[in-house]
Amino acid sequence: MPDAAPSRPGQAKTARRQSSFKALEFILGVILVGGIGLAVLFSGFLFPGGGSAVDLAARLTPPLVDMAHPLGTDPLGRDVLARVIVGGEISLTVGLVSVAGAVVIGVVMGLVSGYYRGFWDVVVMRFADVQLALPFILLAITFIAIVGGGLINTIVLLIVSQWVQYARLVRGSVLSLRDREFIQSARAIGVRDIKILFQHLLPNLLGPVIVLMTLNVANNILLEASLTFLGLGVDPTIPSWGGMLAEGRTYLQTAWWVSVFPGLAILLTVLGLNLLGDWLRDTLDPTGRTRV
Template sequence: MSVNSQIGNQDSTVASSVKRTPNFFVRWLRLLLKSKTGTFGFIIVFAVILVALFAKSLAPHDPKMINPAMMLKPPVWVDGGSSLHILGTDNLGRDILSRIIYGSQISLAVGISSVAFAGVIGVFVGLVAGYYGGFIDNILMRLVDSFLAIPTILFALVFLTIFGPSVPTLIVVLGITNWVQYARLVRGEVLSIKEREFVKAARSIGVRDCKIILRHLLPNVISPFIVISTLSVATTIILEASLSFLGLGIQPPTISWGGILSDGRDYVATSWWLATFPGMAITITVLAIIFLGDWLRDVLDPRDNH
């Protein structure tokens, strides 16, 4: 084959890839619009992400500003037309809406970061255990079984009590408690994929194990990993809120949804809005993430496509 023909083939490949790129997004958009729950989940999750990114511009008040004159004011309370608190104020006169907006930053950051941390560990362990098998597989899987035997909330409470509650510590402890599910999933996929012809062919021509794992196995386990990690973000947000509610998660003055719930638990009978609105924020966000994860599972899992 001549050099010109090779260049021509490369140009046609680039051109075809450029043409396929819009079609790829159009296809995914059509698949998303076909699912009502998936569309709802995507819109809510996208909106929450935008709120977290532009919290400073969207928050109507300083979320940490204490105003004794505005303590425990109900929603949409107006003081002479100068102070509007759409969701009311808390026991220190702080605006609930502003605190929920800023709390989305920490809740999303902890949820996504801990899932990413857990995913790196779990995918690595699953790839190694599934590919090499034998003695290595037995050791790694016994380690996985050991972590599964420990209650997640109990391990988190002990870990946070020893090292002290903070955002980095919370991300680490949530990542350590959640990596086992990724390891089991990836290992199961690798056990099946490594027996296929393209992997055997790569081995037969002397391709290194590291290159086989990165080029052939890893791309084939990304789809199920994305699905389970999306669903895990919802679980992690709930777990972070639970720990913050118990006083072992995010500590003041850092704002989180669980912390706002904890501040309002003593006023539920008299000031219902303190716990209701942050609880609704957690519920709606978690449901949206679950709906989006279910849609991704239906789209990315070929066994469920008809």
């Protein structure tokens, strides 16, 4: 015991440093995500035309040359700043809605599979194993070839490809909780299964699920941009970050800003969401806390 005393000041200093870093992560994440979210939320007020106004006389204007177009214009003379902010609505909608759909399906499947086990558990988990073995791009190409592209189909594709992550996560947690004393007590006094699942088990699983949700929103924004870039995602006539990257790839040497600014918007949004996800993981996971 006496040998441990000298290390306590060092442990306290390390804990303070880690706490400061967590706070910085949270602040930067809120600034990035909050700033971009507010800009997208008020995009209709800031840019009533939706960034679709064409001005061929001002086509490919560089940034900071014309204050009417601070980030320059694209090959059709459309304002890049307006299209980046308006396009963020599509990318954020895809990220948020697809994650919400995957969470609802995956959590329900995981709860039922882990709680009841048996035949239902075997069917769901084997189906999940098969789906996880499929490369995402193969699943995307097959899905788009059958049902077509578009905003709704892109969201459905992401839901179909990601619900298994939540199902496996929730099932594993339920298996470790279903035989605990508070669950057995609830069964003993006649609490219905539906109430046990959603009032006793689900609240104990929300931490890891929330962390995975935050990270998957960022991942889905990247996937939507990638699919749209490849021509498999959102309709190219609708402004989106991936579509803008695809449009500007032929102008990289002569008009770099057409692709760089939507790419920068993706980078900052994903960075902010990842910072918030890391902060949530450290905050909600008690095993990750430094004890002094």
